[in-house]
Amino acid sequence: MDETLKILVVDDDEVDRMAVRRALLKTALDIDLIEANDGATAQSAVKSSQFDCILIDYFLPDQNGLELVKHLRRLEIDTPLVVLTGQGDEQVAVEVMKAGAADYLSKARIAPATLARSVQGAIRLHRAEQAAHVANQRLKQSNDQLRQQNDELAERRAQIETQNQELMKAYRLKSEFIATISHELRTPMNAIMGFSQLLLRQYPDPLSEQQLDMVKRIFDNSRNLLGMVNEVLDFSKIEANRLEIHPQDFQLSTLMLATVQELQPLALDKNLTLETHLPDPLNPLQMMTDPEFLRRILVNLISNAIKFTESGGVTICANPLDGDQIELSVQDTGIGIPPEYLETIFEPFRQVDQSLTRSHPGTGLGLAITHSLVKAMQGTISVTSQPEK
Structure with missing residues (x-):
């Protein structure tokens, strides 16, 4: 760690505080050390400043280290905590770790390397937990966004399905209408063509050249129009899947x-x-x-x-x-x-x-x-x- 680490030492024994200070100064860590001689002073310091690590003596004049750990956690102060004690009681170690301490260290084992390793481990663990928490929060936000997008897509899909059904209904009605109109148009068109052909035969009375030309135009245009009507009718049958093959x-x-x-x-x-x-x-x-x-x-x-x-x-x-x-x-x-x-x-x-x-x-x-x-x-x-x- 190349940064300056701000550390709070909470201990009512000035000799012990000095021993911790000397051990930290002998490490390769860059330390900004703050001291407190009881739990109340430590709580005031924590409320007014941010620390990278807090070293807490288990035996304090106003409360023991376990109570201070629990109190700091109730205040939602998530700074890594290392509890120091003059006794190597494993039961105490279990209790403070359950309460939220990152490590437990006997004062008899306080040496520069041991203390540095404990402080660095506690800080790394804390930062890893923070990073995991941030990642989980981001993942939760992403999941919430994806869930919202999925809900919106499902709603949109339902709207599109409804629109498709309406379009299919309109398409069906259009095809039926075109088929009906085309079928109805064929009867008068066939009649027009039939009467035009009778006139073109010029029986029993001949037509003038101008009359013959006009009747021929009527027949040709009627035939073209009937062809268009037949095409529309045939296409409407194809669209309606009414096309049957008879080999x-x-x-x-x-x-x-x-x-x-x-x-x-x-x-x-x-x-x-x-x-x-x-x-x-x-x-x-x-x-x-x-x-x-x-x-x-x-x-x-x-x-x-x-x-x-x-x-x-x-x-x-x-x-x-x-x-x-x-x-x-x-x-x-x-x-x-x-x-x-x-x-x-x-x-x-x-x-x-x-x-x-x-x-x-x-x-x-x-x-x-x-x-x-x-x-x-x-x-x-x-x-x-x-x-x-």
Whole structure:
């Protein structure tokens, strides 16, 4: 210990106090020594000053050392105490140690090394106990803070759970509302398209060129709107987990050719070529999956390719892979997709051009529905593209 230690010696015998002082001065300790000749004086000194260690004679004129130790502890003075006595009574040693003394030393054994060791040991023990007490207090505070934070987190978790339940309820109601509205819109839209087709036949009376153009616009816009309504309805079914797959055996080549023939008018309206490449015309490519799902996937991808292609054409290919897998690809010569949008085009309501003035209208659900259908068929879908290609 390089610091100066302030020590109080309590003893009514001046010779004994001098012996303690001489022994301490012969040690390597830097000592500031204060003396008291009875318990009352010692108590006054302790109340007015802070000591590093107190050496107490067991036999004092006003009270014995055991009583003084107990009294100091009742005053919550936690300074390390070393009791000195002229007798080596072990019972006395046990009692003073129980009362709160750090050590017990016989005056006959007071030598510089012994006294220094006792004082240093008492101070080190006291400081270790203080450090442990501080650490325990900090640990208790940390535990209290953690307990409070856990309570706050539990409360917050309960709030989030309640909010999630409310959101799920609102989400369910929204899906049901969209499904209902979409279903109700299909009936009048089909009627509009049906009557438009009757007018386009020009029977029994022909239409003027202007009337024919207006009826054709009604039919085209009705068809586009019905397509959007169907997409919203299909997506609401997917969200509600009402998508059921019905696998059956069919010929892929036949389905592909029929689907391409169905969409051929869309390509002809834009002077685009629409080609189908099959690996072997003699091999019909038998498949066991849901043919309606696959037809919907092809319709979505091919019509999407036609919509975003102004010149050139669209090519549909089927390539058998290893095992029982088949790769279908739809390629076009359209406007292409920038790299930063490739990871998000299969998300619902995602479109590269989200502005109100975009030149290619739509709900942004076609590729999201396609992705869900492919996933339901345990397949995978990916995109490769770059602008203007």
